[in-house]
Amino acid sequence: MVSILKDWLNRFQQQRDSQSFAQVVAQCQTPLQGYCRRLTAGDMAMADDIAQETLISVYQQVGQLQNLDAFKSWLYRIAYRHFLHIQAKQNRWKSMTEQELEFALQQETGCGSEQQACEDERLVLQYMALLTHEERAVITLNHTLEYSHQQIASLLDMPLGTVKSHAKRGKDKLIAFSHRQQRGAA
Template sequence: MSQLNDISLVAQVVVFKNTRAFDELVKKYQSPIRRFFLNLTCGDGELSDDLAQDTFVKAYTNIASFKNLSSFSTWLYRVAYNIFYDYIRSRKDTTDLETREIDAACSTEQENVGEKMDIYQSLKMLKEIERICITLFYMEDVSIDKIAGIVGCPTGTVKSHLSRGKDKLATYLKQNGYDGN
């Protein structure tokens, strides 16, 4: 039902230029897309907001290219993925993401600040593709098949990234006092 509603909203945007229909799509997906970026940027709230905004601007301007070959959410995550990679490629200092300090101002207002900081620190230990796969699968509940469509690689490769990423996260967290209980 949700997929059918998304397609109806997309059709209204494309055919009638209905901005209210697009607003509904933004309301539905802004939190998941922002959370996706928040995990990819290891807690940088401002950057996550900027990337999410860029994603919705690009989605709106290119919505006519949505061909319904996958769900709208998969298409939108693919747009977000491309926005993230455009951002990474455009940076001159490629070590910035690896050495970025966690945005303490945003984190202090949240519950379990220490645990969230540890999660962001552990995510920094992963390769970008592992971080993307882990974020989509475990934090956004996206299926392996959809992740494969988003990142453009076979499902077996996604499974490998998930396995390696999960092992690295487990090792890091065990070394930092989390014993799995």
């Protein structure tokens, strides 16, 4: 699949073939939207806006990309920068306190068992709201998209030690909150 994506990118770079770019979008849109949803802790409208702005930027700048093998990392870097720009502009996505998240979880009504995947994703997004935007970015890139800490450091322009710190703090927050939730449910 990677070589097919690379072929479409190459064709688009050389010929500005819109069909090729449509294929690139088809391959990348769903993972990109998932990444953006987690960055925004479930703000679907804002995640869609970030994903759309990212794809517009990619369309405009893909000719500048020298190494097509680095396309996906480049894509996520652009998305993260759009996220940071919007966050700075609107001062949004501050992490929730645990009390705020517990209240939000108590207000939710359960989905039916046929909607378990939907419920699981909703819960993940709510848990992500506990984290800072840096922790969300690192954890999503590492656990969902399977980037190494070194790759994440390069992608987010952060020192490796900072990436590792964000990963550890984020995991610790999620584990601690999960344990408290389980004890409270028992």
